Amino acid sequence: xxxxxxxxxxxxxxxxxxxxxxxxxxxxxxxxxxxxxxxxxxxxxxxxxxxxxxxxxxxxxxxxxxxxxxxxxxxxxxxxxxxxxxxxxxxxxxxxxxxxxxxxxxxxxxxxxxxxxxxxxxxxxxxxxxxxxxxxxxxxxxxxxxxxxxxxxxxxxxxxxxxxxxxxxxxxxxxxxxxxxxxxxxxxxxxxxxxxxxxxxxxxxxxxxxxxx
Amino acid sequence: xxxxxxxxxxxxxxxxxxxxxxxxxxxxxxxxxxxxxxxxxxxxxxxxxxxxxxxxxxxxxxxxxxxxxxxxxxxxxxxxxxxxxxxxxxxxxxxxxxxxxxxxxxxxxxxxxxxxxxxxxxxxxxxxxxxxxxxxxxxxxxxxxxxxxxxxxxxxxxxxxxxxxxxxxxxxxxxxxxxxxxxxxxxxxxxxxxxxxxxxxxxx
Numbered sequence: 001x002x003x004x005x006x007x008x009x010x011x012x013x014x015x016x017x018x019x020x021x022x023x024x025x026x027x028x029x030x031x032x033x034x035x036x037x038x039x040x041x042x043x044x045x046x047x048x049x050x051x052x053x054x055x056x057x058x059x060x061x062x063x064x065x066x067x068x069x070x071x072x073x074x075x076x077x078x079x080x081x082x083x084x085x086x087x088x089x090x091x092x093x094x095x096x097x098x099x100x101x102x103x104x105x106x107x108x109x110x111x112x113x114x115x116x117x118x119x120x121x122x123x124x125x126x127x128x129x130x131x132x133x134x135x136x137x138x139x140x141x142x143x144x145x146x147x148x149x150x151x152x153x154x155x156x157x158x159x160x161x162x163x164x165x166x167x168x169x170x171x172x173x174x175x176x177x178x179x180x181x182x183x184x185x186x187x188x189x190x191x192x193x194x195x196x197x198x199x200x201x202x203x204x205x206x207x208x209x210x211x212x213x
Numbered sequence: 214x215x216x217x218x219x220x221x222x223x224x225x226x227x228x229x230x231x232x233x234x235x236x237x238x239x240x241x242x243x244x245x246x247x248x249x250x251x252x253x254x255x256x257x258x259x260x261x262x263x264x265x266x267x268x269x270x271x272x273x274x275x276x277x278x279x280x281x282x283x284x285x286x287x288x289x290x291x292x293x294x295x296x297x298x299x300x301x302x303x304x305x306x307x308x309x310x311x312x313x314x315x316x317x318x319x320x321x322x323x324x325x326x327x328x329x330x331x332x333x334x335x336x337x338x339x340x341x342x343x344x345x346x347x348x349x350x351x352x353x354x355x356x357x358x359x360x361x362x363x364x365x366x367x368x369x370x371x372x373x374x375x376x377x378x379x380x381x382x383x384x385x386x387x388x389x390x391x392x393x394x395x396x397x398x399x400x401x402x403x404x405x406x407x408x409x410x411x412x413x414x415x416x417x
Contacts, residue, residue: 037215037306038217102220104379104380105362105376105379106220106366107220110219189304190261190264192304193261197260197296200296201249204249205250208246
């Protein structure tokens with residue numbers, strides 16, 4: 001029997017090492033991917049609203065239902081996402097839009113776009129912003145020559161060009177902003193959860209031991 | 214298989230909470246002092262398992278481990294799964310607080326069914342029967358879980374067969390993987406710590 005025990009110990013330690021390895025692999029894969037939550041992201045651009053939807057592991061929600069409601073809960077339109085999880089629609093109305101994504105198997109998420117970010121038809125201002133002033137001193141202020149007055153039409157055109165350029169520039173930023181949500185699960189959260197469970201275990205054991213004694 | 218907030222109607226949510234509360238009551242009553250640490254370890258395993266994503270198939274699915282929970286814990290799987298789901302909802306935003314009752318019941322009820330169906334067979338001396346039962350336990354727990362999810366979603370107005378088909382097909386790889394995990398875990402415990410499998414039946 002004593003001859004047998006070191007071999008048994010060896011086998012046990014090998015098994016425990018393999019368990020530790022398995023746990024490490026699980027942790028590594030866990031921190032990289034996470035599943036089971038859908039995320040909807042939407043932004044207005046020009047007179048259209050673009051939506052992107054994906055699972056929290058980055059997989060796109062294909063062929064999922066998107067519904068758009070106004071601030072009073074009336075349904076304005078609905079559609080389905082394409083193969084890349086995208087769906088876009090022309091701005092239906094100048095109200096706060098509530099966009100609801102319903103993916104398969106009971107997954108759901110929603111996103112609000114406030115009315116201020118929307119533009120009805122191209123070029124039309126949202127009501128919150130100041131109306132274009134008729135006269136603006138822009139050119140020739142330094143050399144003393146009489147400043148040329150911009151007509152409201154010109155101001156409007158400049159504004160549109162600037163906005164278009166800004167939209168183009170901000171597109172990657174928008175994408176970046178929507179990304180961190182999808183990788184929200186960190187090692188700290190996982191460890192915290194496990195710690196929480198063992199804390200609950202401690203509380204249960206404490207009360208049971210008091211009852212027992 | 215976490216159902217999100219705002220998908221289910223109030224009666225379904227309330228029913229889920231009531232059933233889960235009842236299950237937890239039974240589970241806590243059957244929980245021995247000595248087995249609390251074991252329950253905690255399996256709760257942690259269940260908690261982490263949902264982060265392990267199975268990259269096969271058309272949809273986004275992950276491990277559940279409810280078959281293993283049922284097999285090793287019996288009724289205490291109910292409070293264990295409830296706590297794990299609560300933390301998943303809190304920390305990962307999987308599922309939601311209002312749907313906690315329904316989600317916990319959907320996962321824990323199949324675990325209990327599989328416990329009653331397979332726990333005795335897994336303990337048998339005959340290796341093939343034991344292994345087959347362990348695999349079936351992991352497999353069936355997911356399959357029943359899928360059907361439970363489909364059943365809860367039916368009350369929102371969609372037809373049962375349609376949803377069930379989608380959910381079951383998406384989880385087929387998970388069923389097989391969980392069957393294998395349960396098989397190896399049970400085989401491992403049977404060799405090294407057979408008293409863990411026996412302990413469940415000590416207090417009934």
